Amino acid sequence: MVGEGKKKTMTMMLFTGPYGSQYADHMCRIADRALDKGYGVQIFLYGDGVHSQLKGQNPKAFFNVGEALTKLAEKGAVIKSCVRCSTARGYVEGEFNEKEERYPSSKTIDAVKIYSLYGYVEMLGNTDKAITLGSSN
Amino acid sequence: MSKILVLITHPPFGHENTFAGLYVASAALSKGLEVTVAMTGDGVYAGQKGQVDPLANINMPSTEDQIRDILDLGGRTIVDQDSMSERGITQEELIEEVEVQPLGKIQDVVLDEGEIIVTF
Numbered sequence: 001m002v003g004e005g006k007k008k009t010m011t012m013m014l015f016t017g018p019y020g021s022q023y024a025d026h027m028c029r030i031a032d033r034a035l036d037k038g039y040g041v042q043i044f045l046y047g048d049g050v051h052s053q054l055k056g057q058n059p060k061a062f063f064n065v066g067e068a069l070t071k072l073a074e075k076g077a078v079i080k081s082c083v084r085c086s087t088a089r090g091y092v093e094g095e096f097n098e099k100e101e102r103y104p105s106s107k108t109i110d111a112v113k114i115y116s117l118y119g120y121v122e123m124l125g126n127t128d129k130a131i132t133l134g135s136s137n
Numbered sequence: 138m139s140k141i142l143v144l145i146t147h148p149p150f151g152h153e154n155t156f157a158g159l160y161v162a163s164a165a166l167s168k169g170l171e172v173t174v175a176m177t178g179d180g181v182y183a184g185q186k187g188q189v190d191p192l193a194n195i196n197m198p199s200t201e202d203q204i205r206d207i208l209d210l211g212g213r214t215i216v217d218q219d220s221m222s223e224r225g226i227t228q229e230e231l232i233e234e235v236e237v238q239p240l241g242k243i244q245d246v247v248l249d250e251g252e253i254i255v256t257f
Contacts, residue, residue, distance in 0.1 A: 013255060015157070047153050121165045124141055130253040135154055136146070 009040040011127040013120065014049035016134030018065035023134035024052050028068035030131070035075045042127065043072070044120040045081035045112065049134060050089055053081050053112040066109050073111035078123075080115040081108075140171045142251030145180035149200035150191060155183050158257030159203040166210035173250040174207060176235075177217040177243055180257075181224060184216045184231045201232060208234045213250070217243040 012031060018024040031041045045052055057066035073079055083103050086092050092114060094104040102113035113119075124130060143162045147154035158174075165172045176184050183200040191197045204214055215236045221227070228237050238246055247254065 011253075015154070015257070047157050117160060117164045118168060120161065121168050121170065124165060124253050124255070125139055125168065125170055127139070127253065130255060132256045135158075135257045 007038060007040050008128040009042060009126060010034050010129040010131070011042045011044070011120075011123040013044045013046055013130075013132045014052060014134050015047045015132065017048040017051035018057065019059060019062055021134065022063075024049075024065040025063040025068075027131075027133045028063070028065060028072060031072050031077055032068075032075070035072065035077060039129075041072065041077040042123040043069075043077055043079045044123055045079070045085075046117075046120065047082075047085055047135075048089075050081045050085045050091065050114075053086070053091065053108040053114075055107055055109050070109055070111040079112045080119040080123075081112050082120070083114050083116055086114045140173070140250055140252045141165050142247060142254045143172065143174045144247065144251075144254060144256045145174060145176045145183055146178045147257060148179040149183040149185075149188075150195060150197045154257040155180065155200055156198050156203070158255070159183070159200060159207065161255060161257075162207050162212055163203065163210060166207065166212050172207070173213040173215065173246070174204070175215050175217070175243060175247060175250075177220050179220075179224075181216050181220045181226055184214065184235045185226070186230065186232045204232055204235065208232075215243070215246055219243070 052065045091105045092103045143158050149155045162172050188199045188201040219240050
């Protein structure tokens with residue numbers, strides 16, 4: 001495996017949006033614990049999972065997934081989302097920005113970079129563990 | 138190089154899951170990764186041939202076309218015979234190149250082929 005003798009890496013894919021289920025919460029809590037245990041954490045938002053990147057989430061009672069993703073990025077998690085899924089759901093506002101390595105959007109939190117699906121493939125090609133959440137809906 | 142197993146458990150239409158999973162498989166193959174697609178449960182319907190232009194008819198991509206692309210790219214595709222039997226699907230109804238695994242063997246394939254397992 002790629003992580004032998006060095007920092008281990010975990011890749012998480014979220015396929016469902018926040019609040020309708022707790023998959024996003026579970027992912028964020030597992031990712032946070034993994035970071036605390038010394039893992040490198042890579043997250044890819046796919047399908048309806050891209051809604052977790054929405055800026056300004058304000059749940060009254062639920063776990064705030066947008067804030068959690070921002071904290072995870074601050075702790076070192078790499079977080080990307082699918083451009084095809086994001087475009088379909090109205091997030092993408094232009095062509096790929098080479099300098100920032102992301103597709104532009106004023107509607108998303110800075111912690112998440114909208115990227116091609118190859119971003120997920122690169123994560124899978126460089127990981128010790130892989131988990132998918134929310135694809136059983 | 139990691140072996141990636143894409144486990145398909147949803148039917149081809151009605152949900153985005155199967156399209157999304159097969160799309161990951163194609164992308165991974167095009168980047169040189171080793172990929173096996175395993176269809177089980179309602180996922181076995183994705184392997185049926187003769188889909189009549191679903192993109193034009195119901196605005197959903199053809200999983201038959203996606204699987205043929207995966208095979209062309211060198212991917213392995215397997216279908217769980219147990220799930221086929223439960224649903225009355227015969228091997229003749231499937232894309233010819235898709236492998237049908239005997240009863241109970243799908244679990245062995247998942248363990249042998251899946252260093253990295255992603256589920257849809």
